[in-house]
Amino acid sequence: MARALIQALETAGHTVTLASRLRSRDGAGNAVQQQEVIANANAALPGLISRGHAEGWNAWVTYHNYYKAPDLIGASVAQALDIPYLLIEATRAAKRLTGPWAQYANAAEAACDLADVIFYLTSRDEAALRRDAPPAQSLLHLPPFLNSNTLPAETFAPDGPILSVGMMRKGDKLASYRIIAETLAMLPKDTWRLEIAGDGPAEGQVRAMMAPFGDNVRFLGNLSTADLNAAYARAALMFWPGVNEAFGLVYLEAQAAGLPIVAQNRPGVREVLSPEPYPSVEAGPAALAKELSRQLGDREARRTKGRAAREYVAENHLLPAAVTTLRRGLASVGVH
Missing domain, CATH: 3.40.50.2000 (Glycogen Phosphorylase B;)
Incomplete structure (x- = not known):
């Protein structure tokens, strides 16, 4: 899905830079590991901000911000560069704000709070996002999509498995x-x-x-x-x-x-x-x-x-439809 999103953004006319390879995901709920990753993220911020100034970044887009893998850098970089901050497939999970993922869940919530635009993929995600959305935040439906402009050739196997x-x-x-x-x-x-x-x-x-x-x-x-x-x-x-x-x-x-x-x-x-x-x-x-x-x-x-x-x-679910939605969201925050 991430590769398809890059293709869609490039098809929409944007240059996509993979800004960081920081891996935040914690599947086990290890508070010590989370704190270490947060510290590594904070240490990476000055370099990313300098790079963003040098390369002229005009927006930050993060895919899949959630309680096990929050975006720990995007909002801070976007604020420092004074550029729009957009999330794709972000989710809110209030029940995770306490317990083994509390640090990460709070970071994911903070990222959602600071996003100018959030593209949600399912109505299940939309409900929590819309309930807790800041007044100026834009929520747009981006249906999951295949990384293709066309369908494969039609086939029919009457006696297939x-x-x-x-x-x-x-x-x-x-x-x-x-x-x-x-x-x-x-x-x-x-x-x-x-x-x-x-x-x-x-x-x-x-x-x-x-x-x-x-x-x-x-x-x-x-x-x-x-x-x-x-x-x-x-x-x-x-x-x-x-x-x-x-x-x-x-x-x-x-x-x-x-x-x-x-x-x-x-x-x-x-x-x-x-x-x-x-x-x-x-x-x-x-x-x-x-x-x-x-x-x-x-x-x-x-x-x-x-x-x-x-x-x-x-x-509903091919590349052209996704390109149209992404263009609309980016244009809403002045990125053309």
């Missing part, structure tokens, strides 16, 4: 794989095949979940872009429940290729899915199994859904 794409790690990803296994156990084994793209430290657990299905499940491993595109092209549909996904670019990639999606109606996920009914979380694997069975049994309905998904991505 189900495709699931996801990292194999503990937590939310493993929860999605568990739902997949529970769902497939409800379907006759002669009605489906599954290909899984992805790898990770929990691969052994995913393989154990899928072992009862034998040869019905094929593991593809970590795929190159070309190989993943080939997997989309030969699939009948994509199945990924989406437990706690922020949004999920794989949904956009699959729909751009013409695949209908079987997923649960979850915050974040629904932001990137072609508008139609999706099974609720409360309905559980049984509702997903029913939807899979229905789609696998109706080729023409699947083709229609796939084409609608392509049109939805083309209209």
Whole structure:
């Protein structure tokens, strides 16, 4: 997503400078580590400010400011240079202002408070941002997007396999794989095949979940872009429940290729899915199994859904739409 944003800003006519490689992320909630990173960030500020003066920076843009990885330098540099400060995919998490991430959460909140413009990607993020926004702050919706001007060639595989794409790690990803296994156990084994793209430290657990299905499940491993595109092209549909996904670019990639999606109606996920009914979380694997069975049994309905998904991505989630929104936000603070 960060690379796509750089491409979008450059397409909008701006020169993008990677100002810092400071890594702030703390996934464990280590207060000592956070304090060390904050000190390193403060030490880096004079050099960044001097560089900004020398190179004539006219805005600072930070992607993904949140409680585990706050922007510790952008607002200070922007204030020193008297230039606009913009955030993309910033989130507020009041419940993290105490506890192991308190220092970082407060820093993330401060960055949000000081931003002239915040581009939010989902309505879930918008709610907290709008609730706590300073009076002069501008909030703009920037839907997640693919780094492309056009869709890939349309394909249709009437007898293709189900495709699931996801990292194999503990937590939310493993929860999605568990739902997949529970769902497939409800379907006759002669009605489906599954290909899984992805790898990770929990691969052994995913393989154990899928072992009862034998040869019905094929593991593809970590795929190159070309190989993943080939997997989309030969699939009948994509199945990924989406437990706690922020949004999920794989949904956009699959729909751009013409695949209908079987997923649960979850915050974040629904932001990137072609508008139609999706099974609720409360309905559980049984509702997903029913939807899979229905789609696998109706080729023409699947083709229609796939084409609608392509049109939805083309209209809302490609590079040109993102460029337009970014231009509007930058222009609102005098950056053209």
